[in-house]
Amino acid sequence: MPNDNDVQIIAPTNTLKAKLGTAACSLDPEAIKRAEAAMTKLKVEFSDWIVKDIAHLLEASAAFAAERTTEKADILFRAAHDLKGQATTFEYPMIARVAGSLAKLMDELQTREAAPLPLVEAHVDAIRVIHRDKIKDASDLTALTLAEELEARVRITLARASQGR
Numbered sequence: 001m002p003n004d005n006d007v008q009i010i011a012p013t014n015t016l017k018a019k020l021g022t023a024a025c026s027l028d029p030e031a032i033k034r035a036e037a038a039m040t041k042l043k044v045e046f047s048d049w050i051v052k053d054i055a056h057l058l059e060a061s062a063a064f065a066a067e068r069t070t071e072k073a074d075i076l077f078r079a080a081h082d083l084k085g086q087a088t089t090f091e092y093p094m095i096a097r098v099a100g101s102l103a104k105l106m107d108e109l110q111t112r113e114a115a116p117l118p119l120v121e122a123h124v125d126a127i128r129v130i131h132r133d134k135i136k137d138a139s140d141l142t143a144l145t146l147a148e149e150l151e152a153r154v155r156i157t158l159a160r161a162s163q164g165r
Contacts, residue, residue, distance in 0.1 A: 043091075050090040053083050054131055057099070061124045065117055073112035076120070077103060083127070091136050094143040098126045098150060105154045109161055119153055126150060 060076040080102040087096035102123035106112045126146050135143045 046090040068113045070113055077106040077112055093138040094130050095127050097147045101151045101154050108158050
């Protein structure tokens, strides 16, 4: 059994306060106001950006429907993947979720061009509807039901594809 005299307590130095600086180095309230104003201005541009991203997805989907090649499938996958990553920033979490489902479908199949066109089109249509109706609430019952159904169809499709390998 150890002796209490054998114990040594080491208290690490706390350098966090020195790294943060003094109150004189605190954030400038005017700089905060300017940053908030810049974000407000950017939010106006978000609606333009998401429209462009959705238009790119629509173009990629139409090209894939017309010509189901690896190249067209890769472009569609990238458009869905990009939209998945950006839609939440644009305040459309349900678009991000549906785009993520489409990206998963295409990415986890043995070949992306094997993605079933009706399921691809259902994802694209869902994204268009969510944007058209400006559904920004992640708890919107209609959007949730739609996303869950698409995700279930993707799981079934991927399961069937893995059985056929």
